[in-house]
Amino acid sequence: MxxxxxMLGLLREPHSGYDIKKEFEQSxxxxxxxxxxxxxxxxxxxxxxxxxxxxxxxSDIGPPRRVYKRTAKGRRELxxxxxxxxxxxxxxxxxxxxxxxxxxxxxxxxxxxxxxxLRSHMAGWLETLKRAENCWKANDARYPDDLPDEDxxxxxxxxxxxxxxxxxxxxxxxxxxxxRSREAKRLEKE
Amino acid sequence: MxxxxxMLGLLREPHSGYDIKKEFEQSxxxxxxxxxxxxxxxxxxxxxxxxxxxxxxxSDIGPPRRVYKRTAKGRRELxxxxxxxxxxxxxxxxxxxxxxxxxxxxxxxxxxxxxxxLRSHMAGWLETLKRAENCWKANDARYPDDLPDEDxxxxxxxxxxxxxxxxxxxxxxxxxxxxRSREAKRLEKE
DNA sequence: GTCCTCTATATAATTGTTGACATAGTTCGT
DNA sequence: ACGAACTATGTCAACAATTATATAGAGGAC
Numbered sequence: 001m002x003x004x005x006x007m008l009g010l011l012r013e014p015h016s017g018y019d020i021k022k023e024f025e026q027s028x029x030x031x032x033x034x035x036x037x038x039x040x041x042x043x044x045x046x047x048x049x050x051x052x053x054x055x056x057x058x059s060d061i062g063p064p065r066r067v068y069k070r071t072a073k074g075r076r077e078l079x080x081x082x083x084x085x086x087x088x089x090x091x092x093x094x095x096x097x098x099x100x101x102x103x104x105x106x107x108x109x110x111x112x113x114x115x116x117x118l119r120s121h122m123a124g125w126l127e128t129l130k131r132a133e134n135c136w137k138a139n140d141a142r143y144p145d146d147l148p149d150e151d152x153x154x155x156x157x158x159x160x161x162x163x164x165x166x167x168x169x170x171x172x173x174x175x176x177x178x179x180r181s182r183e184a185k186r187l188e189k190e
Numbered sequence: 191m192x193x194x195x196x197m198l199g200l201l202r203e204p205h206s207g208y209d210i211k212k213e214f215e216q217s218x219x220x221x222x223x224x225x226x227x228x229x230x231x232x233x234x235x236x237x238x239x240x241x242x243x244x245x246x247x248x249s250d251i252g253p254p255r256r257v258y259k260r261t262a263k264g265r266r267e268l269x270x271x272x273x274x275x276x277x278x279x280x281x282x283x284x285x286x287x288x289x290x291x292x293x294x295x296x297x298x299x300x301x302x303x304x305x306x307x308l309r310s311h312m313a314g315w316l317e318t319l320k321r322a323e324n325c326w327k328a329n330d331a332r333y334p335d336d337l338p339d340e341d342x343x344x345x346x347x348x349x350x351x352x353x354x355x356x357x358x359x360x361x362x363x364x365x366x367x368x369x370r371s372r373e374a375k376r377l378e379k380e
Numbered sequence: 381g382t383c384c385t386c387t388a389t390a391t392a393a394t395t396g397t398t399g400a401c402a403t404a405g406t407t408c409g410t
Numbered sequence: 411a412c413g414a415a416c417t418a419t420g421t422c423a424a425c426a427a428t429t430a431t432a433t434a435g436a437g438g439a440c
Contacts, residue, residue: 001286003426019389031286033279038427048224066386069328075294082295089223094192094277096221096347101199103339105272113386118276121352139379145372149293152372156365157290163357171350182335182342193396208418228397255418360417 001089003034004046011052011070017043018065027154030129030161043068056059070087091171112176117177119172132158192277193224194236198268200244207233209254217344220351222320233258241267288347298373302366309362316355323347 002075011022017039024034046052051074057065105111136155140147147155207229214224236242241264247255254306285308295301326345
């Protein structure tokens with residue numbers, strides 16, 4: 001039940017479905033994703049349930065926008081999610097499942113290619129996060145802990161994002177080295 | 191499409207549905223989870239699709255077991271998943287979404303309680319992973335990189351698991367400190 | 381003029397996942 | 411003798427997520 005709660009969090013301020021999608025592609029990218037085909041029906045459903053209100057907005061460009069905002073009931077629903085304590089044990093990381101079974105690729109070059117592609121994904125992601133961090137440092141260089149709560153907690157998630165992606169990158173490098181040295185040892189023996 | 195591929199990976203050796211569930215609770219816990227109610231129907235479906243074969247086994251204890259093993263077709267299906275390169279960008283971490291919106295909890299004590307509960311989850315998980323690591327070190331202390339591939343790659347995932355959970359634990363501690371010092375500053379001003 | 385991208389909303393079909401329920405034999409403690 | 415915990419298999423309803431498809435105006439590239 002996380003997506004509806006994330007949307008309730010975003011809809012403290014009015015947003016359209018399209019706006020929400022952009023948030024997922026920017027700040028929420030670190031820990032959740034959602035497609036428009038999931039967002040639009042859910043907005044309608046939550047509107048029916050009384051968690052949101054909507055109104056027709058206008059736009060200079062393209063078709064008309066429908067803008068949603070959470071109700072008091074929606075606000076309470078979000079607070080009760082947070083009060084229930086951290087939701088742990090639901091994490092899924094598909095690429096680690098793939099690494100677990102990499103012995104199925106009988107060709108060491110194919111394994112190395114896999115790991116290098118993973119490394120390059122991580123490197124790109126790290127750059128993105130560093131840019132986001134610099135952007136924030138530029139604005140709040142002198143008082144990082146004086147931020148309003150609404151910015152402080154998102155930045156905590158940016159920090160752990162940086163830590164995890166750095167760890168991933170180091171692990172990729174170390175793993176590639178280990179795989180190479182195993183292969184070298186194997187060739188020696190022949 | 192990850193669960194079916196993970197099951198194809200496990201079914202290099204014959205397993206029952208119940209066995210597979212135990213694997214998810216032990217070695218795969220780091221990156222995927224699945225319930226029995228998902229495993230049993232999927233085994234039947236993959237059997238129909240010709241990715242698995244099954245045979246009725248006997249057991250000393252409890253009701254009879256049905257044991258599955260992958261076919262050559264299943265093996266190829268798994269290889270093609272791995273050849274497609276790493277599946278990235280699908281990760282979901284619900285507790286980070288919660289942290290992102292922690293400003294909705296107006297009471298700092300409630301926020302600290304949330305973070306401490308998260309910290310204690312991470313500490314417990316770290317202990318579990320360290321035990322798993324020690325168990326492996328005890329068996330293969332002298333030649334860690336001489337392991338057969340089938341053990342080497344799972345251990346790579348254990349290493350990144352340890353790194354990520356340690357990073358999480360450090361981040362929890364640092365975050366709790368920052369939240370406390372913000373609160374202290376706020377009280378000073380009054 | 382045509383194609384591409386961006387804004388913007390939406391539906392349909394399919395697949396994946398969770399949680400509750402139902403069944404049943406074995407072993408162990410009290 | 412009774413209940414709890416463990417082995418073992420499964421169904422069903424509800425909910426969540428993905429992929430493909432449809433529509434349509436505005437702006438820029440070629």
